[in-house]
Amino acid sequence: MTGTAPQDPQDLEDPQNPENEGDSALRAWRTIGPLMDLITPMALRTAATLGIADLIADGSGRTDDLARRSGTDQDALGRMLRHLVCHGVFTEPEPGRFGLNGTAELLRSGHPAQLRRWLDLDGFGGTMDLAFTGLMHTVRTGEPAWEQVFGAPFWPYLAAHPDMAASFDATMSSGAAFVADAARGHDWSTARHVTDVGGGVGALLAEVLETHPGLRATLLDLPETAERGREFLAARGLTDRCEIVGQSFFDPLPAGSDVYILSGVVHDWGDTQARAVLRRCAEAAGEHGRVVVIETSADDPASFAEMDLRMLVLAGGRERSVDEYAALASDSGLRVAGVHTTPLGQVILDCVARSAAAP
Numbered sequence: 001m002t003g004t005a006p007q008d009p010q011d012l013e014d015p016q017n018p019e020n021e022g023d024s025a026l027r028a029w030r031t032i033g034p035l036m037d038l039i040t041p042m043a044l045r046t047a048a049t050l051g052i053a054d055l056i057a058d059g060s061g062r063t064d065d066l067a068r069r070s071g072t073d074q075d076a077l078g079r080m081l082r083h084l085v086c087h088g089v090f091t092e093p094e095p096g097r098f099g100l101n102g103t104a105e106l107l108r109s110g111h112p113a114q115l116r117r118w119l120d121l122d123g124f125g126g127t128m129d130l131a132f133t134g135l136m137h138t139v140r141t142g143e144p145a146w147e148q149v150f151g152a153p154f155w156p157y158l159a160a161h162p163d164m165a166a167s168f169d170a171t172m173s174s175g176a177a178f179v180a181d182a183a184r185g186h187d188w189s190t191a192r193h194v195t196d197v198g199g200g201v202g203a204l205l206a207e208v209l210e211t212h213p214g215l216r217a218t219l220l221d222l223p224e225t226a227e228r229g230r231e232f233l234a235a236r237g238l239t240d241r242c243e244i245v246g247q248s249f250f251d252p253l254p255a256g257s258d259v260y261i262l263s264g265v266v267h268d269w270g271d272t273q274a275r276a277v278l279r280r281c282a283e284a285a286g287e288h289g290r291v292v293v294i295e296t297s298a299d300d301p302a303s304f305a306e307m308d309l310r311m312l313v314l315a316g317g318r319e320r321s322v323d324e325y326a327a328l329a330s331d332s333g334l335r336v337a338g339v340h341t342t343p344l345g346q347v348i349l350d351c352v353a354r355s356a357a358a359p
Contacts, residue, residue, distance in 0.1 A: 049120050052098075053107035062097050078096065124167040127164065133145075144315055172203075173202075173232075182346055183211065186292050192215070194257055195218040196217065197249050197262050197280075198221055198262065198265040198277075201231075202233050202242070218243045250276055252280065255283075262294070263292075265277065266293055267318065275328055278331075283333075285353065289353075291352075296345070296347065297345045300345060329349070335354045337351065
C-alpha cells in the first residue's frame with residue numbers, strides 16, 4: 001500500500017497499520033524536534049561568536065571570503081550557515097553566498113539588544129549556557145551544575161578567571177533599555193546619596209546619576225569589578241560624584257546613604273545568603289534609609305521559569321515571587337513599603353526598616 005491512501009477509514013486508527021506507524025512517528029518528531037534540537041542553538045552561538053553577521057555586512061558574504069576572515073574551514077562554515085538558513089537565520093540568495101535577514105541582523109555587534117554578547121561562546125554569555133550540559137547533575141542533586149562543568153563554583157571560578165569576570169561584568173551591564181527601565185522605576189528625587197550594592201561596573205548608577213544631577217553615589221562591588229567600574233564611570237564623567245568601594249557585600253557596608261540598591265543581586269543566591277546581604281543593607285540603611293530591590297517580575301511565567309532554572313544551574317540562586325521577597329526582607333529586618341512593575345517587566349520593591357512607622 002506504499003504511496004496509496006488506506007481503503008478503510010478505520011485503517012487511519014489502526015496502530016498495526018505500517019503506514020499509520022510512519023505517520024505517527026513523523027508527527028512525533030515534528031512535535032518533539034523543536035524541543036530537543038541542540039544543533040541550531042549551538043550553530044547560532046557559533047555564528048555569533050565568529051561575528052558572521054558583521055562580516056557579511058562588511059563584505060561579499062561568499063563562503064570562501066567569510067571563512068578566510070573568520071579563520072574557519074570553508075566547507076564546515078558553509079554547512080553550518082546552510083543549516084541556519086533553513087531555520088530562518090541568514091539567507092542564501094545563490095549557492096555559496098550568504099546574506100542577512102531580519103533575524104540575522106539581531107546578531108550584529110551594534111544591535112541595541114546586544115544579543116551577540118549574550119551568545120558569544122568566547123565570553124560569559126555563551127559559556128553560561130554551556131553550564132546546562134550539566135543539568136542532569138543539578139536535577140539529581142539540587143546543586144548548581146557550574147562546578148560540575150567548569151571545575152569550580154560560579155563565583156570562585158570568576159575570581160580565578162579575570163577575563164571571564166570582565167566579560168560577566170560587561171554582559172550584566174549590556175541591555176541599555178533594561179538599565180534605563182530600572183533607573184526610571186524608582187523615584188530618586190528625595191535622595192541625596194545612593195549606594196549600588198553589587199552594582200557591577202555601574203551601568204545602573206550612571207543612568208541614575210545622569211538623570212539626577214544633584215545626586216551623589218557609591219558603587220560597591222568586589223575589588224576587581226569595582227576598578228572596572230571606576231573606568232566605566234570615568235568614561236561617563238561621573239567619578240567626581242561617585243565613590244568606588246571594593247569589598248564583599250557580605251561584610252558591613254558603608255553607612256549613611258539614603259538608598260541602598262540591590263539590582264539583580266538577591267536572585268543570585270539561596271535564601272541564607274540572600275538574607276545575609278539584605279541584612280547588611282538594612283544595617284547600613286538604619287531607621288531612615290531605604291533598600292530598593294530590583295528583580296525579575298513573575299508576571300511572565302515562561303521567562304520567570306527559565307530564569308529560575310538558570311539561576312539554580314549557575315550559582316544555586318532562585319527567582320522569587322513578591323511575597324517570597326517580602327518574607328526574606330522581613331527576616332532581614334526590613335519590610336516592603338511599596339511594589340511596582342516597570343514597563344519592561346522588572347519588579348521593584350521599596351523596603352524600609354521593619355520598625356519604621358508606616359506613612
